[in-house]
Amino acid sequence: MALLQISEPGQSAAPHQHKLAVGIDLGTTNSLVATVRSGLSSILVDDDGHALLPSVVRYLPDGNIDVGYSAQAAQSQDPANTIISAKRFMGRGLKDIDVSQQPYHFIDTSEMLQIETRGGIKSPVEISAEILKVLKSRAEKSLGGELVGAVITVPAYFDDAQRQATKDAARLAGLNVLRLLNEPTAAAVAYGLNNAAEGTYVIYDLGGGTFDISILKLSKGVFAVLATNGDSALGGDDFDRRIFCWILEQSKCNPVNAQDTRLLLTKAREAKEWLTDHTNAQITSMLSTGEVIDVNLSTKQFNALTQTLVAKTLNPTKKALRDANLNIEDIKGIVLVGGATRMPQIRLAVADFFKQSPLTNLDPDKIVALGAAIQANTLAGNKSGADLLLLDVIPLSLGLETMGGLVEKIIPRNATLPIARAQEFTTFKDGQTAMSIHVLQGERELVSDCRSLAQFELRGIPPMVAGAARIRVTFTVDADGLLSVSAREIASNVEANIVVKPSYGLNEEQILAMLTSGFSSADADKQARALAEAKVDAESLLEAIKNALEKDGDLLNKHEKQQIKAKIDALEAAIIQTNGHAGAVDTTSDAIIKATEVLNAATEDFAARRMDAGVSRALAGKNLDSLEI
Amino acid sequence: MNYFELFKLPPTFGLDVATLESNYRKIQSESHPDRFVTASSAEKLASMQTATMANEAYQTLKSPGLRAAYLLSLQGVAAIDEKNNQMPADFLMQQMEWREAIEDAENARDVSTLESLLDEIGGAGKNLQESLKSQFQHHHLSEATTSTRKLIFMDKVRADIVKSIEKLD
Numbered sequence: 001m002a003l004l005q006i007s008e009p010g011q012s013a014a015p016h017q018h019k020l021a022v023g024i025d026l027g028t029t030n031s032l033v034a035t036v037r038s039g040l041s042s043i044l045v046d047d048d049g050h051a052l053l054p055s056v057v058r059y060l061p062d063g064n065i066d067v068g069y070s071a072q073a074a075q076s077q078d079p080a081n082t083i084i085s086a087k088r089f090m091g092r093g094l095k096d097i098d099v100s101q102q103p104y105h106f107i108d109t110s111e112m113l114q115i116e117t118r119g120g121i122k123s124p125v126e127i128s129a130e131i132l133k134v135l136k137s138r139a140e141k142s143l144g145g146e147l148v149g150a151v152i153t154v155p156a157y158f159d160d161a162q163r164q165a166t167k168d169a170a171r172l173a174g175l176n177v178l179r180l181l182n183e184p185t186a187a188a189v190a191y192g193l194n195n196a197a198e199g200t201y202v203i204y205d206l207g208g209g210t211f212d213i214s215i216l217k218l219s220k221g222v223f224a225v226l227a228t229n230g231d232s233a234l235g236g237d238d239f240d241r242r243i244f245c246w247i248l249e250q251s252k253c254n255p256v257n258a259q260d261t262r263l264l265l266t267k268a269r270e271a272k273e274w275l276t277d278h279t280n281a282q283i284t285s286m287l288s289t290g291e292v293i294d295v296n297l298s299t300k301q302f303n304a305l306t307q308t309l310v311a312k313t314l315n316p317t318k319k320a321l322r323d324a325n326l327n328i329e330d331i332k333g334i335v336l337v338g339g340a341t342r343m344p345q346i347r348l349a350v351a352d353f354f355k356q357s358p359l360t361n362l363d364p365d366k367i368v369a370l371g372a373a374i375q376a377n378t379l380a381g382n383k384s385g386a387d388l389l390l391l392d393v394i395p396l397s398l399g400l401e402t403m404g405g406l407v408e409k410i411i412p413r414n415a416t417l418p419i420a421r422a423q424e425f426t427t428f429k430d431g432q433t434a435m436s437i438h439v440l441q442g443e444r445e446l447v448s449d450c451r452s453l454a455q456f457e458l459r460g461i462p463p464m465v466a467g468a469a470r471i472r473v474t475f476t477v478d479a480d481g482l483l484s485v486s487a488r489e490i491a492s493n494v495e496a497n498i499v500v501k502p503s504y505g506l507n508e509e510q511i512l513a514m515l516t517s518g519f520s521s522a523d524a525d526k527q528a529r530a531l532a533e534a535k536v537d538a539e540s541l542l543e544a545i546k547n548a549l550e551k552d553g554d555l556l557n558k559h560e561k562q563q564i565k566a567k568i569d570a571l572e573a574a575i576i577q578t579n580g581h582a583g584a585v586d587t588t589s590d591a592i593i594k595a596t597e598v599l600n601a602a603t604e605d606f607a608a609r610r611m612d613a614g615v616s617r618a619l620a621g622k623n624l625d626s627l628e629i
Numbered sequence: 630m631n632y633f634e635l636f637k638l639p640p641t642f643g644l645d646v647a648t649l650e651s652n653y654r655k656i657q658s659e660s661h662p663d664r665f666v667t668a669s670s671a672e673k674l675a676s677m678q679t680a681t682m683a684n685e686a687y688q689t690l691k692s693p694g695l696r697a698a699y700l701l702s703l704q705g706v707a708a709i710d711e712k713n714n715q716m717p718a719d720f721l722m723q724q725m726e727w728r729e730a731i732e733d734a735e736n737a738r739d740v741s742t743l744e745s746l747l748d749e750i751g752g753a754g755k756n757l758q759e760s761l762k763s764q765f766q767h768h769h770l771s772e773a774t775t776s777t778r779k780l781i782f783m784d785k786v787r788a789d790i791v792k793s794i795e796k797l798d
Contacts, residue, residue, distance in 0.1 A: 149666075178666050222654050315798055322791060379666040389658050416684045418662060418677055478677070479662040544669045600671050607671040611660055611679050618655040619637045 019148045021178065021380035022139045023186070023372025026128060026152055026166065028087040028235060029208030029339065031055050032366060033135040034373035035143060036382070041190065041370040044142045052365065053138075055208075057130045058082040059119030067134045076262040079103035081117045085237060086131075088209045089113055089124035090169075091161030097233075101241070103258030112165065125169045132173035149176035151376040153368050155210040156182035157230030157395045159441045160453050160483050167480070178379040180480040183207070184214035185225060185392055186371030187337040191362055192218045193374060193388070199332035200226070202320075204350055204358065205368075206313060207338040209235035213317045215324045215331075224391040227323035227414045229316035234309065236272070236340035242305045243268035243297065247283060250295045260287045267293075275302050276342050303345045310349045317353065323414050334358040339365050391416055394477050398453075401438035405447045410475055413443065417481060422474040424490075431463040437473060439485065456485060462492045531578060531589040538571055538596045545603055548610060555609045567602045571595040631703060632686035642697060642758075642765040644690065653687040693758050694784045697765075697777040706770055708777040720779055727786055735793045743797075747790050754783050 022044070025032045030052040034043045043051045050069065058071035059081045066074070075082045080103055089097065094108045105116040114123050132152075139147060152175075154166050163180055170177045184203035191197060197218050205212040212230040216223055244265050248256070256264065263285060271281035275297070285293040321327070334350055336358045341347065350358045362370075378388050393414045399407040400423070410421050425435065435458045442450030461469050470490040477483050488494070545568065553561065574595040578588040633640040636652040658664075660679035665672050689695045698708040716724075727750065734742040757780050764773040 179663065219654075222658070224654075318798060319795060322794070375663075379663055381667050387658075389654075389661060390663065391657060391661070415688070418681045419684055420681045476677075476681075540667070541669050544667075544672070548672075600669055603669065604671040604674065607669070607675040608678070610672070611675040614659040615635075615656050615679065618659045619652055 018382055019380040020139075020143050020145050021149050021151070021373075021376040021382070022135075022143075022147060023151045023181075023369050023374070023376045024132065024135055024153065024175075025183070025186075025369035025372060026087065026131065026154075026169075027055055027207055027368075028085050028210060028237065029055055030365065031131050031135060032369035033139050034366075034369040035139065036373050036377035041373045041377075043366055043369060044139055046138055053131065053134060055087065055131050056082060056084045057086065057127045059117040059122070061118065063119065065119065065130055067130050076259055076266060079258045079262045080105060081119070083115060083117070083122070083127050085209055086124045086127040088233065088237075089115075090128065091159070091163075091165040092124070101244075101261055103261060112161075125165050126172060128166070128169035129172035132170055132175060136173055136175055147175070148380050149178040149376065151179050151181050151186075151372045151379065152177055153181050153183045153186050153372050154481075155205075155207070155230065155232055156184050156212040156214050156225075156228040157210065157232045158481075159232070159396055159451050160398075160481070161451065162232065163481050167482070177480075178376055180482075181372055181375055181390070182212070182214065182225070182228070182392055182395075182481075183368045184212045184228070184337060185216065185223065185390055186369075186375065187335055187362075187367045188214070188216045188218065188223055188371065189374050189388070189390065190367045190371035191335045191359070192223060194362065197333070200326065200330055202317075202331050202334045202354070203337055204313070204317070204334055204341065205230075205337035206340040206346060207235050208340070209233070209237050211235060211313050211316065213313070213320045215320050215326065221387045222389045222391065224416075225393045225414075226326070227320040228393055228395045229320040229323070230395070231312065231316060234312055236269075236338070238309055239272055239306050239340065239343070240265055240268040242309065243271055243283075243302070246297070246301075246305055247293060247295055251291075251293050253287070253291060253293070256287060256289075260289075263287070264293070271297055272302070272343070275299055276344060299344075306343075306345065310345055313346075314349065314353055328354050331356075335362075335367075336360055337364050337367055392479070392481070393417060394419065394481055396441045396451075397443055398475060398477070398483060399440050399442075399450070400473075401440060401447050406445060407440050407442070407447055407450055411477060415477075418476070418478050420474060420476045422472050425471045425473060426467045427461065427464065427469045427471075428466060430466050432466070432469070433461045433463055434459045435461065435471065437487075439475075439483070453483065454485070456487070458487050460494060461489050462494060464491070527589065531592075534589040534592040534596070535575060535578070538575055538592050541596055541599060542568060542571060545599065548603075548606065552606075552610050552613065555613060556606060560606070564599075564602055564606065567595070567599040571599050632690055632699060635683065635686050636690070638690075640700060640703060642693075642700060643762045644696070646691070649687070649690055653683060656683045692784070693754070693761070694777065694780040697761055697773065697780060700765060701770065701774060701777060704770060706774055708774055709781065716778060716782075717775065724782065724786065731786075731790055731793060735797070738797050740794055740797050743790050743794050747787060747794075750783050750787055750790075754780060754787075757783070 022033050022035045032043055032051060032053065034041055045051050053068045054072040056068065056071040056075060058066040058074055058078060060066055071082055075084060092113060093111065094106055094113045099106055107114040107116055107121060112123055114121050136147065150170065152166060152170055154163055167177055167180060184205045187203050187205060188201060200215065200217050203214045203216065210230065210232050211234040212228065214228040215226045217226055247264055247268065267283050267285050271283050274281045279299045281297045283293060283295050283297060287293065331354060334354050341364050347358060374388065375390065393416055394411060395413060397409045397413045398411040399409040402408045410423050411419055427435065437456040437458065439453045439456065440447060440450040441453050444450055458471060461471065468491065471487060472490050473485060473487045475483060475485055574591045578592065636649055638644050638649060657680060660676050660683060662673065662676050662680060665676040689699050701708045727746065730746055731743065734746065757776055761773060761776045764776060
């Protein structure tokens with residue numbers, strides 16, 4: 001347990017000031033923001049006291065953008081310009097989604113789909129950024145300061161393209177992403193810490209548009225994900241759609257227009273929610289054609305309509321158990337997450353499958369944001385969460401295209417992150433100097449059944465006879481679950497050039513264009529901003545290295561210490577030079593960036609030694625941090 | 630530093646899995662990138678390298694087949710070698726029987742037979758692990774190599790059965 005910190009009389013506690021960090025649940029239907037205050041995780045509400053922010057973005061005729069309840073209220077009047085459930089489109093192309101019954105004007109591109117609105121052509125990334133901007137300003141207003149960063153949650157079953165899209169959206173919203181965190185893992189943190197839970201738990205997370213199942217082992221503050229599975233296109237929305245289709249069938253309506261579709265979908269959602277506590281729902285509505293809808297839906301009918309959807313959640317559940325090598329008897333509890341788990345038929349199905357009642361003592365709408373806030377607090381370096389550790393996994397296998405359109409797996413699903421794997425390739429023809437590599441994600445054997453993540457071209461391979469070149473391609477997946485690739489020709493030690501073309505992401509130029517289109521700042525402003533950022537980076541590096549020298553300086557000999565100190569002096573001098581030199585900010589920020597890089601490079605060896613020393617200390621049981629009990 | 634040294638464990642086949650897991654967690658608590666979100670890029674790099682190696686090492690030592698192959702590699706023996714992949718005739722017969730049984734069960738969409746095959750091969754694997762323990766103890770490396778090949782092969786068959794079950798689900 002963390003101890004309270006009391007400072008020496010006359011000394012302030014300023015150096016360990018609480019850093020403002022938040023957890024954001026960017027949901028299909030609703031989004032939330034939470035933070036840890038005085039050791040407790042709590043949801044931040046808006047001026048009207050609302051915790052939820054409907055994930056609805058409306059582009060208004062006057063050029064403004066409306067987000068939340070008021071946008072939601074306008075959805076059936078202005079369906080084409082009011083985007084709901086944008087999360088379903090993140091990192092997706094037009095061929096991935098069912099466009100029937102969608103009121104939007106989609107634009108097909110070879111990459112991520114786009115939507116034409118009166119506010120211009122918008123990608124799902126830009127639409128999601130609008131939601132994040134609102135949550136960011138809500139947090140800064142209520143916490144009274146600028147955020148150091150945010151943890152943003154994503155469905156565990158999101159693939160690389162969807163994760164990258166989420167990170168890009170945060171960047172557009174001006175948020176520093178401390179980590180992308182899987183939603184069920186966030187829920188496990190909130191549940192586990194609240195209930196001092198130990199053992200193996202299942203998180204069953206049915207949100208508005210996504211379904212995740214995660215199995216975690218909780219032990220002494222370590223949350224290790226054993227297996228995850230899911231369906232990134234299954235959620236509460238689908239239950240609404242089933243009711244919607246049933247209404248049309250019952251009232252023998254002709255196909256309805258976009259406006260009426262939205263209206264009836266809203267009625268369907270209301271009926272679904274009503275049936276949680278009632279046995280019958282009356283659905284009445286007047287369509288734009290003057291037709292009147294008046295039907296009655298019973299719980300029994302609703303269950304029959306949605307039976308296949310409920311069953312669809314159990315297959316991934318079985319797969320996850322098999323991957324974790326567990327039986328239902330091994331499971332200590334099932335935590336329900338996501339508003340859709342309020343439906344009684346879901347609770348019954350879960351209880352029936354696991355032969356025990358699910359745990360429902362935390363609000364399924366809020367638990368993800370609360371857990372994300374706890375992780376954000378830990379990552380930002382605020383002391384209270386120091387003994388929390390999350391070990392998460394990659395949800396879907398990564399592989400490469402081989403001869404005949406088959407996929408060869410390089411990193412298997414459910415491998416713990418971070419992970420790196422290397423694979424060697426060779427040339428097919430004499431004198432071949434380039435090679436095309438296709439990276440895929442998914443479990444199926446055929447390239448056409450997996451998601452294409454990127455096409456890499458390795459160029460500059462020295463010409464050799466076929467089969468003589470040895471090209472080593474290394475895949476690295478970081479703690480956010482994001483992939484990077486590097487390649488090298490071993491025989492000649494030539495680093496091959498890699499052209500990365502994310503198939504469903506935005507490239508750097510597109511992001512920069514979006515970032516700059518928002519504010520037409522003058523060049524001078526940009527330079528001043530660059531200088532300020534360079535200074536902040538440099539100062540935090542200086543602080544970190546000085547601390548490291550104070551703590552572990554004995555790992556270095558006198559000469560090594562002098563080397564590092566010289567680089568510190570150089571960086572400090574570069575910073576001082578900028579004071580009063582407002583004119584040439586561009587060159588001075590370059591000087592700081594360079595000196596920062598030099599200092600960083602000079603401390604790589606020191607950092608590695610500190611890491612080894614830390615690991616040795618931990619295994620010897622002399623870890624100072626764990627002595628406070 | 631080899632994987633056993635990383636976890637401060639003796640290089641034996643019959644290692645204590647509980648200690649392996651607890652030491653793995655201790656190393657991750659020190660080195661995981663979550664601990665270095667606000668650190669310098671040099672420290673982030675060191676964290677990434679150590680955490681990645683700890684994951685790889687843990688996965689290798691946790692799996693009996695991979696652990697045996699790794700122990701052999703420390704002795705300079707390649708268990709998985711494309712040029713020398715000999716298996717005893719009786720084992721080859723056995724695996725053909727398994728393959729046929731899987732195919733029949735898959736065609737008959739018989740999940741419960743597949744599940745009992747999974748258990749059967751799992752049981753055979755446990756026996757093989759007992760043999761491996763003593764083969765490594767007595768430095769009978771050529772026998773250990775054969776057992777390791779069998780074990781890794783059985784893991785592959787089990788993975789294929791799981792795939793078949795998933796297809797039928």
